[in-house]
Amino acid sequence: MFLDFAGRTFTYRQTKDRAVEMARGLRALGVRAGDRVVTQLRNSEDVIFAWFGANLLGAVWVPINTAYRGEFLRHQIVDAGAEVVICEAEYADALLNVALPSVRAILVRGAEAPCPDDRVHSLEAYRITEGDSLEHATTPSDLTCLLYTSGTTGPSKGCMISTNYLCNMGYLSNLAVPPLPNERTWTCSPMFHLSALGGIAATLLNQGSISIAEQFSVSKFWSEIERSGATTALLISPTFHWLADAEDTPEMLRCFGQLRTVIGSVGPEMEHVWRSRFGVQYMNRCAYGQTEGVWLTLTPADATDVPPNSVGRICEDFDVRIVDDNDVQLPDGQRGEIVFRPKRPNIMFAGYWNRPEDTIKVWRNMWMHTGDIGYIENGYLFFVDRKKDYLRSRGENISSFEIERTYQQHPSISAAAVYSVAEGVEEGEIKVSVVLCEGATLSCEELCTWSIENLPYFAVPRYFEIRDELIRTPTGKIQKYLLRAEGVTETTWDRVAQGINVRRT
Template sequence: MTANAPYSASQRDTVVELIQRSAAKYPDRPFTVIDGTPYSYGEVDRRSNAMARELTSLGVKAGQCVVTLFDTNIDVFTCWFAINKLGAVWVPINTAYRGEFLRHQVSDTEARIVICDDHYLERFSHIAASLPDVQLILTRGGATDQGCPITIKPLDTCRGSDSAPLPLEVKPADLAALIYTSGTTGPSKGCMISHNYLTAIGRVNRRYTWLDEGQTLWTCLPVFHAAALCAVLSVMADGSCIALASQFSLTRFWDEVETSGATSAMLMASIFALVAQAPECEAEKRYRGKLKMVFGVPITPPVRKVWQERFGVELVSSWSYGQTEAIRMTAVPLGETPPETCAGRAVDEYEIQIFDDQDQPVPEGTVGQIVLRPRHPGLIFDGYWKRPDSTAAAWKNLWMHTGDLGKIIDGYLYFCDRAKDYLRSRGENISSFEVESSFLSHHAIAEVAVHAVGEQSTEDELKVTAVLREGAQLTEHELCLWSLENLPHFAVPRYIEFRDALPKNPTGRVLKYQLRDEGCTPTSWDREAAGISVRRRK
């Protein structure tokens, strides 16, 4: 498509129609294989039909939000499709969230029903008093908490038995999901995702994935991530399969991929390097050359070379760029060899430009803000949930402003930098505002600033600079241990520094750029030097 291609009509679809078509055409083909257990298209369709009827009896209606907090299991899909078949809005929450992170997102949705794995029930019990809209929690496994003021029932009581198809009442423009952003400069915002947007990103992703009909795509990314959703939706049109590992295991990686028979795999961040550096194993040797493509970001040139030469992977692609608001803005066609450091070029569905601070296009090769707009209807998010001002700001001059800096050379996009308060650690986007809110709940903290230190090339090292309340006694070590219990694992800072005051401008705004520039000072306490490690917890 040329750079001047006009805005035009395109294919319109819904998640409900997509699963129904696939189930009708490929009823016995595996839709997903989770930790080695297969589930066919027909089975998943029937399960979701039956559950949708039960959710109706609980009062779920079109337009209402239903929150899920799940590890990777079959009920992710049963609940997602059941919710969407009622015209309701699915809200998948990151399983690392707890405390204020979890409270904000659940409360923001005004959801009446939450569905979760048993071991996450305690998190809701701790914040139940701050969730006035939630009336019912359905637990996968049937756990109960007698001290929780919210009614709790086993999810098994809502599986239903009537699996006949439901009347189709969902339109492409209807909301299918809320996916929360990282909230880089304030509370995280819910991106309103339409049915058409979800199905479109599946088609886009499939176009750039090495996968023939009926073949398998493997990933260990959790399905609450937009990237994993993109992968799931990409296999459905022709009855291909998404193989999911509920957890990443370095020692089992090649055994799991071999068992799945995958020809492509979607990975993320440090996984590429970890596998590349791992000792050789028999499954790796047996599967050499059978995995045709791996993709994800970031991949360094040395790691790319290992995957190609040692593992025999023909295509190792990190040439993409996207956000929840527009998940797959750039890519590189299969068979094309782009510049090593680029982020691909705009896919046919989008127009991408680089603007200066006045929203004027800049000359080729000049760094500015990355902006985009769709060439067809329903291809990006519909705005931020209940935040019209934020939506209008992002859509200034009818272009979506990403807040990221980049440049375009010979049609290829190069990512250059991130918005000032954007943080990324362990493959997760992080809201500095929400981390700060959590630290301010500590009785000894009067003021706090959370920011990145170091080069910020791919992943950030987080630092907390804090001011203690008058008379308070607290060590950096104690605050770190507190953060382990009260923050998602990926938001636990590496560095902590106590100061008498934070640097501020005349209006009282904390000068984070100054803290970033100062980086690690002689008085910065280092968690790693103290021997404290951080791991994902359930």
């Protein structure tokens, strides 16, 4: 077996056959080598079939976050220049509500075409079971997908990911935790996240199997682990705490020691909890990378000499340095920007899609500039802080730029600033401060309701504030560091305090 989706299993041969069926359907729609195929799908077997099917044609797969709508959605599809989109039935209306001039076909999964738009078709009609086998000779440099960044300093950019990039990512993951025979991995990571794709690559390389859940559930986690027989789990940071805080269940007790390895970012205290309470042997928590290149650090899961607070030992596949603002290398222990470059071809991103000027900005003096601050000691990398203006909420990296652009579409808002304020939690909480148009009236509660309707669930701020003006420089730029320093003030409206919680729909 290769794939398991809630008990729907597929062997390696069956997976290839389904991918070929999908490829024939895409070809019937005119998809050719180099074209981009967008998917906006929940975790399911069809995500894999669409990905592999597009690549069988030499086309490039573009997975998009299922929570995206409006400008978030439009920007990535238009930027990719995609002509075909595959989506869940309930997402079709959101696609049709934005201008997508390049899109000529929308394949809807799970239902018949929901509207008379002649671009919309049922996905089932394009699973073509008869025809040639579509063997495609892939080279290491061929693009397998575009993965869009979170757009923390501007519009999100498509990272060009090659076949060899993902293969190397899987290889390094297996190097850190050598797989057992018949290893089975469990993950709920969305298939538009790099971590999930790395899990697929690692599984393919070790000829194992992977069980993929549609979404995470505390109440169902241990029953899923028991049902699937998983020996490795790939999780995001918040889930470690949610499971540790949950009460014992019969399924949890029966699964003690079943999970040999858990991969994710946790601190030493949480690692101890998982080892002692759940019987986990290896916690692969020391790693550093970004969509542009992974893994820059690699630490064997059974290592016992890892310095506290480090993000792991620098991987032999990459040169990693710390430099000052003039790109001069700094000595061990001194803080500066983390830069890197590959020692082998096609193991990092191939640049930003259709944005050579942005690629040049980060690829200076033959080094990739991460925008992160850190230092190196005895071959170990230590992460200090991010230079980029970014947000993180519920395990998602979020573009403040794109959220602000959404707020600026509100007819009553003349200016908006979105930023994170610390509230004693690892990721902080999102706050939005807005200035209203002259003569406009709008309450924070009304703005909250509008936000829920127009933003992905994980991007809805907790805190809202209506101000007379935003703090700006003499040249008119918003000084977010001063807004962050203000934090939660007496005039800040707290969504949670008002009993309004936002969940995935």
